[in-house]
Amino acid sequence: MLDDGSAGGKLQNHSRPARRLECYDDALRVDHLFVDILNTPQAVAAILAAAFALVSGIGGPLVALLIGSRQAAANQTSANAAMLTAKTAGFREIAKLRMSWMDTLRDTLAEYHAILMTLKDKETIEAIADLDERKTLQKANQEDFEKLVLTRHTTRFASEQG
Numbered sequence: 001m002l003d004d005g006s007a008g009g010k011l012q013n014h015s016r017p018a019r020r021l022e023c024y025d026d027a028l029r030v031d032h033l034f035v036d037i038l039n040t041p042q043a044v045a046a047i048l049a050a051a052f053a054l055v056s057g058i059g060g061p062l063v064a065l066l067i068g069s070r071q072a073a074a075n076q077t078s079a080n081a082a083m084l085t086a087k088t089a090g091f092r093e094i095a096k097l098r099m100s101w102m103d104t105l106r107d108t109l110a111e112y113h114a115i116l117m118t119l120k121d122k123e124t125i126e127a128i129a130d131l132d133e134r135k136t137l138q139k140a141n142q143e144d145f146e147k148l149v150l151t152r153h154t155t156r157f158a159s160e161q162g
Contacts, residue, residue, distance in 0.1 A: 115148045 037043040120141055128134040 112148060115144050119144055119148075 037047070120137060125134060125137055125141065128137060
């Protein structure tokens with residue numbers, strides 16, 4: 001029996017209690033969204049793929065930056081070594097030229113000394129009694145003297161050229 005709300009009767013309600021609409025509980029249904037996603041294997045795989053893509057997208061350039069900076073430092077070290085080698089190469093060439101010049105000077109002085117030691121003075125040659133021996137000694141003395149003068153001019157010419 002139903003009471004229409006008059007004073008003597010009671011209302012018996014056999015109907016269900018009033019239900020709230022779900023749209024008022026959570027407008028975006030976020031709580032159910034995460035549960036639905038985590039219960040679907042395809043969605044979990046897609047989330048993992050996206051996470052790995054994010055890590056590789058950020059980590060890849062960072063690793064490239066780290067490797068690039070190390071390569072740049074190695075290239076700078078190599079360039080510095082090459083520059084140092086180039087600078088010292090000039091000094092070594094000058095040292096080689098000096099050594100060559102000193103060797104030539106030593107050889108020339110030794111030759112001068114040898115020639116001067118073999119030259120005889122005029123009195124020594126004229127003191128020789130044998131005429132043939134005197135002429136032979138004069139000729140040898142003259143050749144040595146010409147050799148000395150020729151070597152002197154050759155050395156002077158070479159030093160003016162170098």
